[in-house]
Amino acid sequence: MSAPAHTRTIARDAVRAALSRTAFELSRERGFDKVTVDEMAAAAGVSRSTLLRYFGTKEEAVLSAFDDHAMGFAEELRARPADEDHWTALRRSLEGVVPFYLQDPQAALAMTRFILGTPALQSRQAEKRHGWRPVLTAALAERAGHSGRPPVRLAVLVAAALDCMDIAVAHWADSDGQEDLAVLLAEGFDTLTSLSVGSAAR
Template sequence: MTATARETVPETGPSCLGSEPPGRRERKKQRTREALINAAFTLFAEKGFDATTVEEIADAVDVSSRTFFRYFASKEDVALTFQEEQVRAVASVLAARPADEPIMTALRRTVVEIARACEGGELGFDPGRFECMLSMMNDSPALMAGSLEHAQRKQALLTEIVARRMGLDPGADLRPHVVAAAAHCGFQAAADAIRRKGGTFATLSEVVDQTFAILESGLNEPPPPGE
C-alpha cells in the first residue's frame, strides 16, 4: 500500500459523522509524534544517527516522509526532543527548590537530580534513550552541532527562570545572564568529559555534581574535600 493510500483511509466511528469529539485530533497527532520519536530512537540505537534516514523513520511508523516533516524539521529535531525534555525538567525542578537556597546550589541540585533521573529512568525519562543520546553525541558531529545550537537558544529561557528566582530584572542586571551562562558551560563541560571517556569519570550525574561544585564554590580555589 502506498503512503498516500495509508493516510487517506477514512476512520470509522463518530468522526465520520462530522462531529469529531474535542481533543481527538490533537491526541492522534500526539500519538503520531510519539511513534515517530520511538521509531527514530530504535533506529538510532540499531544503525547510528548518521546512517538513519528520515524515510526509514517514517516507514517504521507507516507514514510518508511528508507526514514526518509536519512534525519535525529534520532527524536532528527528533533526536533533540530528549534535550527539550531535559530543559522542561530543569524549569520544573528548579521552581520547586527551596526559595532560600543560593542560586548555584539550587542549580547544582536541580541538574544532578535530572541527570540521575535520566540514568535511572525517573521523572518520565527513558534511560535507553539517554544512553543512545550520549553515544550519538560522541559519534555525530552534525548532531553535536545541533545540540549546541539548541542549548544556546534555550539559554535565554534559563536566564528568565534564574532571574525570576533571584528576583532580578534581566534587562537591568547582568547576574541572571552570568549565572545562566555558567550553568550552561558547566553542563557542557561535564557532558564533554563523559563523551571523551577519559580519566576516572563514571556517570554524567557524578561529573555534573563535580562540575557544579566547582561553580558553586568559586573558580579561584578547588572545592573542599568530599564536594
C-alpha cells in the same frame, strides 16, 4: 485544559516519542548521514509529511527526547526556596537530568555516544542547549524578583551550569556509564564553587 484536549496532548506526545525512537534506532543502525527523512517515515509506518509535522528536520526527530528539559528545569528553578542562592538553585534544578539518564542507562549511553559521535547531531544539540539559556535565565531572574532584562551575571551563571551538566554527561558516557553521573555533576559544580562562582551568585 479540558479532558479531551489533555487526552489529545498525551496521544500526540506518545506518537512523537515513538517516531523519535524509530528515527534514532534507524540512524544508529545505518548512520545518520545515510538515512533520509523518507526512510525514517517508512520505518515508522507514517508518511513523510506526518513525520515532518512532528519534527521539522531529521536532526529534530532524533533529538526530540531532550525538548522538555529546558521547561522542566525552569519550573524547578522557580520552585526552589527563596533563600537559596542562584548557584545552588541551578545546581539542584539541573540535578534533575540524572534520573533521565539513569532510568535506562544503556539506552541513554547509546543515545549520548551516538549524538557525540555524529557531527550534525552534536552541532544541533549544542544549538538547542544554547536556546535553553534565555529560558533558564528568565526563570532565575523571576525567582529573584528582577523585572525587565535579566542581569548579565545571571546569564553567565546559567551558561556555566549548563556547561557543568554537558561535561558531566560526556564524562559519564566516556566511562561507559561506570562513573556515577550524580558525582560527576557535583564535581563540576563544586569546581566552580571553589573558584568563587558560588560566593558571587547571590
